[in-house]
Amino acid sequence: MSSHGIAGFAAAALASLTPKQIEFLRSLPKAELHAHLNGSIPLSVLQDLSGDYLRDQQSHDDANAEAVRAGIDRLSQGVVFTEIHDFFGLFPAIYTLTSTPQSLAKAARAVLHQFLSPSDDGSPEAAYLELRSTPRETPAMSRLQYLEVILDEVENFGEEQAALIISMDRRMTPEVASECVDCAIKLRDAGRRVVGVDLCGDVKAGNVANFEAQFRKAKTAGLGVTTHIAEIPETPAEEIQQLLSYEPDRLGHATFLDETSKELVRNSNSCIEICLSSNLLCKTVDNLDVHHIRYYLRHNHPIAICTDDILPFRNSLLGEYALLMAAPPLGLGLSEEEIRRVAQMGLECRFPVKR
Numbered sequence: 226m227s228s229h230g231i232a233g234f235a236a237a238a239l240a241s242l243t244p245k246q247i248e249f250l251r252s253l254p255k256a257e258l259h260a261h262l263n264g265s266i267p268l269s270v271l272q273d274l275s276g277d278y279l280r281d282q283q284s285h286d287d288a289n290a291e292a293v294r295a296g297i298d299r300l301s302q303g304v305v306f307t308e309i310h311d312f313f314g315l316f317p318a319i320y321t322l323t324s325t326p327q328s329l330a331k332a333a334r335a336v337l338h339q340f341l342s343p344s345d346d347g348s349p350e351a352a353y354l355e356l357r358s359t360p361r362e363t364p365a366m367s368r369l370q371y372l373e374v375i376l377d378e379v380e381n382f383g384e385e386q387a388a389l390i391i392s393m394d395r396r397m398t399p400e401v402a403s404e405c406v407d408c409a410i411k412l413r414d415a416g417r418r419v420v421g422v423d424l425c426g427d428v429k430a431g432n433v434a435n436f437e438a439q440f441r442k443a444k445t446a447g448l449g450v451t452t453h454i455a456e457i458p459e460t461p462a463e464e465i466q467q468l469l470s471y472e473p474d475r476l477g478h479a480t481f482l483d484e485t486s487k488e489l490v491r492n493s494n495s496c497i498e499i500c501l502s503s504n505l506l507c508k509t510v511d512n513l514d515v516h517h518i519r520y521y522l523r524h525n526h527p528i529a530i531c532t533d534d535i536l537p538f539r540n541s542l543l544g545e546y547a548l549l550m551a552a553p554p555l556g557l558g559l560s561e562e563e564i565r566r567v568a569q570m571g572l573e574c575r576f577p578v579k580r
């Protein structure tokens with residue numbers, strides 16, 4: 226781990242910068258628009274939650290406790306991914322630990338503080354955070370209660386600082402996806418700080434065509450719409466076309482868009498949520514030379530630099546910006562002016578808070 230508490234590509238890029246360059250990056254107001262709650266829990270907090278859970282083990286079956294122990298061990302040692310599918314297997318253990326209102330609130334609070342509380346030098350990681358999470362029904366919470374617990378924490382921060390995006394998971398049935406969007410609209414209409422919906426989850430699971438009605442409902446209700454798209458090279462062309470037909474305002478990853486889809490995206494002006502470390506660590510992109518960020522920078526197309534899942538990826542928003550600044554091959558070697566512009570684009574791509 227580096228002195229900044231991060232590891233991997235982002236840490237290497239940060240370590241190559243001068244104190245003056247780091248100071249420039251720190252002081253830059255940045256928006257974090259693509260961070261999954263359960264993937265962004267600080268490791269120390271997850272270890273605490275696991276300690277609480279295992280202490281109370283009598284009430285759990287051994288297989289569950291064993292899975293939690295194994296999951297926490299893997300995360301504590303630093304996960305090396307052979308491919309993106311290794312990644313999704315981490316979540317059952319994490320979910321076991323955030324399944325009560327108390328543990329979920331603790332996790333959400335820690336994630337919000339990690340991004341928004343001023344660090345030692347006075348500047349927070351992010352000036353603005355759109356946190357996203359997939360509502361889960363557990364023995365202790367309904368999906369609506371799950372969201373209310375997170376919103377209670379989000380709303381401890383100002384409207385100019387934090388908001389929530391509600392994720393649907395690709396494995397959801399149409400009924401459950403519909404419940405998620407209904408919750409989003411109901412909460413937003415009640416004045417809660419829900420600004421958009423997302424579709425995420427295992428890239429090979431489900432059928433994105435089943436989400437059409439939900440995307441339309443969310444859009445009609447005036448919610449922002451983002452979707453994970455084309456994260457792996459095998460993504461079928463029909464899936465990409467289907468997702469783009471929902472007219473999303475933003476796109477997560479968009480790593481493997483074909484030329485026609487790229488053209489469509491450029492004309493639509495949808496912002497691309499770029500997650501550099503995530504793509505490199507999940508090995509969907511070989512190196513920064515061939516990363517699709519270069520295409521969007523060349524076309525001056527809106528992008529937002531994001532962390533995705535700090536817990537397994539051990540990155541930080543500062544580290545992701547270091548990847549923009551570090552000289553090749555560690556980074557893209559962008560100038561301060563170019564980086565300032567990128568940060569500004571991220572801020573401009575926030576979903577508006579509607580009442």
Ligand code: 6MZ
Pocket residue numbers: 261262263264312316357358359392394425426427428453456503507533534
């Ligand atoms: C697709 C991802 C993801 O929602 O339970 N998730 N889905 N691609 C990614 N990039 C590699 N990173 C995270 O947070 C965890 C959930 O977010 C989705 C997965 O469905 C994961 O289960 P929440 O808070």
